[in-house]
Amino acid sequence: MKITKQEVLHVAHLARLNMDESMVDLFSVQLGKVLEYVETLNQLDSAGVTPTSHAIDMSNAFREDAITSSIDRQAALSNAPEEDAGSFIVPKVIE
Amino acid sequence: MKPLHALTIHEAHDLLKKKEVSAVEITRGILDRIASIDPAIGAYITVTDDQALNQAKAADAAIAKGEIETLTGIPLAIKDLICTRGVKTTCASKILDNFIPPYDAVVVEKLNAGGAVMLGKVNMDEFAMGSSTENSGFHITKNPWNLAHVPGGSSGGSAAAVAADMCLGSLGSDTGGSIRQPASHCGVVGVKPTYGRVSRFGLVAFASSLDQIGPLAKDVMDAAILLKTISGYDPRDSTSVNREVEDYPALLSRNIKGLKIGIPEEYHTSNGVSGDVLSAIDSAVEIFKNTGAEMVDISLPHTRYGVAAYYLIAPAEASSNLARYDGVKYGFRDPAAESLMDMYRQTRSKGFGAEVQRRIILGTYALSAGYYDAYYKKASQIRTLIKNDFARAFESCDIILAPVAPTPAFKIGENVDDPLSMYLSDVFTLSANLAGIPGMSVPCGFSKDGLPIGLQLMGNYFDEPTILRAAYHFEQATEFHKRKPFNPEI
Numbered sequence: 001m002k003i004t005k006q007e008v009l010h011v012a013h014l015a016r017l018n019m020d021e022s023m024v025d026l027f028s029v030q031l032g033k034v035l036e037y038v039e040t041l042n043q044l045d046s047a048g049v050t051p052t053s054h055a056i057d058m059s060n061a062f063r064e065d066a067i068t069s070s071i072d073r074q075a076a077l078s079n080a081p082e083e084d085a086g087s088f089i090v091p092k093v094i095e
Numbered sequence: 096m097k098p099l100h101a102l103t104i105h106e107a108h109d110l111l112k113k114k115e116v117s118a119v120e121i122t123r124g125i126l127d128r129i130a131s132i133d134p135a136i137g138a139y140i141t142v143t144d145d146q147a148l149n150q151a152k153a154a155d156a157a158i159a160k161g162e163i164e165t166l167t168g169i170p171l172a173i174k175d176l177i178c179t180r181g182v183k184t185t186c187a188s189k190i191l192d193n194f195i196p197p198y199d200a201v202v203v204e205k206l207n208a209g210g211a212v213m214l215g216k217v218n219m220d221e222f223a224m225g226s227s228t229e230n231s232g233f234h235i236t237k238n239p240w241n242l243a244h245v246p247g248g249s250s251g252g253s254a255a256a257v258a259a260d261m262c263l264g265s266l267g268s269d270t271g272g273s274i275r276q277p278a279s280h281c282g283v284v285g286v287k288p289t290y291g292r293v294s295r296f297g298l299v300a301f302a303s304s305l306d307q308i309g310p311l312a313k314d315v316m317d318a319a320i321l322l323k324t325i326s327g328y329d330p331r332d333s334t335s336v337n338r339e340v341e342d343y344p345a346l347l348s349r350n351i352k353g354l355k356i357g358i359p360e361e362y363h364t365s366n367g368v369s370g371d372v373l374s375a376i377d378s379a380v381e382i383f384k385n386t387g388a389e390m391v392d393i394s395l396p397h398t399r400y401g402v403a404a405y406y407l408i409a410p411a412e413a414s415s416n417l418a419r420y421d422g423v424k425y426g427f428r429d430p431a432a433e434s435l436m437d438m439y440r441q442t443r444s445k446g447f448g449a450e451v452q453r454r455i456i457l458g459t460y461a462l463s464a465g466y467y468d469a470y471y472k473k474a475s476q477i478r479t480l481i482k483n484d485f486a487r488a489f490e491s492c493d494i495i496l497a498p499v500a501p502t503p504a505f506k507i508g509e510n511v512d513d514p515l516s517m518y519l520s521d522v523f524t525l526s527a528n529l530a531g532i533p534g535m536s537v538p539c540g541f542s543k544d545g546l547p548i549g550l551q552l553m554g555n556y557f558d559e560p561t562i563l564r565a566a567y568h569f570e571q572a573t574e575f576h577k578r579k580p581f582n583p584e585i
Contacts, residue, residue, distance in 0.1 A: 003460065007460070008456060011456050011459045011460045011463060012456060014459050014463060015414060015418075015443075015455045015456060015459045016418075016421070016436075016439040016440050016443055017440060017443050017444050017447075017452055017455065017456070018440045018441060018443075018444040019444070023449075023452075027452075027453060027456060030453065030514050030515070031453065031456060031457055031460070033514075033515050034406060034457060034514065034515050034518070035460075037402075037403060037515055038403045038406065038407060038470070040399075040400065040403055041400055041403050041404065041473050041474065041477060042473075044397075044400060044477065044480075046473060046476040046477065046480070049476040049479050049480060050476070050479055051472055051475030051476050051478070051479060052475055052476075052478040052479040052482055052529075053304060053475055054304055054334070055290045055304065055305075055482070055528075055529070055530055055531025055532075056289075056290050056291045056334070056336060056531050056556070058291075058334070058336070061330075061333035061334070063330055071197045071198060075197035076197065076424075078195070078197060079193070079194055079195060079197075079424065079425030079426070080423075080424055080425065081422060081423075081425075081426075081427075081428035082428070088423050088424055090423055090435055090438065091432060091433060091434055091435050091437075091438050092434070092435075093435050
């Protein structure tokens with residue numbers, strides 16, 4: 001099964017990526033090949049196999065609900081492209 | 096005496112302890128070497144000269160007071176996706192080219208506490224996505240053994256820096272082979288620890304259920320020293336395992352008579368393994384037999400599905416992890432964007448390179464409505480079968496021996512237009528990440544063209560001591576790790 005140009009554009013939108021036409025062309029071919037290869041998984045009947053999402057068996061990792069030190073606000077803002085009065089500034093959202 | 100840059104960590108430690116050399120002398124020697132040969136290799140993204148010399152001075156002061164630990168005054172290179180407070184951490188991506196972390200990764204805290212010196216941050220495939228370091232957003236890194244070839248990846252800067260004596264050791268990260276494959280291609284030792292052995296706090300995430308930090312080093316002893324320092328439980332990483340850290344260096348020497356080494360039949364019959372690699376692996380088996388180890392035939396029947404499962408799971412996790420790069424809190428933001436949505440899209444499209452965008456698209460697709468069961472769920476079921484394969488194999492053997500990569504380092508540019516063939520070269524390494532078991536590469540020969548070849552040893556969960564011990568005895572019986580790249584250009 002191949003991935004159509006339309007599907008690439010749809011997924012790019014979901015992932016918040018812009019894509020020009022040459023990139024869409026290239027990706028639909030390259031990802032088409034990858035997905036074709038991935039189809040080999042269907043040769044295997046995996047009905048009833050429990051999926052693994054984590055390699056090591058572990059359940060919830062809890063810690064004491066205690067206040068510990070964390071980086072201060074100015075340090076947290078130090079890499080911001082734009083900041084003011086202790087906040088991150090972004091382009092206007094509501095007109 | 097050897098030139099200072101050619102020392103191993105344990106050799107440098109002995110000299111520092113005897114006060115025959117100072118940490119400043121070693122650090123300065125290596126900084127000079129970086130300045131003279133790195134323009135030809137391109138291992139480093141950032142060299143932290145001043146900080147390195149200050150750390151070396153502090154190490155010398157500590158040594159003068161009789162306070163010396165194994166890594167005191169030892170200069171190391173850190174892969175540029177491990178956060179270093181006050182030092183740019185780019186992941187070799189334009190989207191992070193101005194990011195200065197306000198905190199240290201736990202592994203860096205541990206190295207600092209041990210008195211180590213950081214020389215700088217080394218190159219990689221952008222966000223660790225790649226097998227050649229050609230996907231760096233800044234520059235490619237060349238293989239010190241032959242500058243027309245790749246060093247492997249994604250920890251290519253780490254492997255090249257270790258091989259060319261531009262550091263005494265390095266930390267990399269391994270999500271599908273990113274420590275073991277470049278170690279193999281550059282003729283150094285590389286270890287991917289058991290998932291959960293080393294804290295990932297401060298490691299920029301690629302695929303969180305697969306990523307693990309580990310050492311690249313000039314020999315097995317050095318790798319064991321580094322691994323012991325960075326391992327351990329960390330409550331800030333909820334996947335960190337609370338389990339005692341063994342004294343890896345002290346456990347190397349016990350002999351390996353009667354050690355059962357499993358040889359998977361699938362690794363013999365796999366397509367595309369080069370003659371050079373096969374003959375190096377066959378000789379390695381003979382060397383192990385001479386040390387008294389026993390060979391056992393095993394089967395890992397789901398190996399052939401590993402690449403497909405991995406290239407769904409890793410991009411799926413990556414597409415989610417990389418959603419955080421939105422131009423809001425740190426990193427690059429496209430200043431031209433007028434609306435919030437444009438800012439997200441333009442920042443991400445201009446900030447990420449082609450391979451990263453390819454994997455985000457693939458991962459988003461695999462997780463999107465209607466495809467989740469067919470792709471992500473199916474791959475996660477295969478992951479269970481691969482895990483079970485290893486569990487069954489370890490009932491009849493102690494460790495598993497396999498190639499690291501199907502071929503020695505390929506030529507720069509050879510695979511860039513064909514992502515799938517690049518992905519297929521990870522076939523021998525990525526199962527260890529899917530299963531979570533430890534694996535390592537140790538030099539085991541050279542191709543006809545003089546390129547290094549590595550041998551992979553995989554162990555059961557948390558059994559790093561046994562693979563390290565086997566690798567140590569293999570190394571003692573061979574001379575491969577002593578050979579240096581002779582290159583008139585560098």
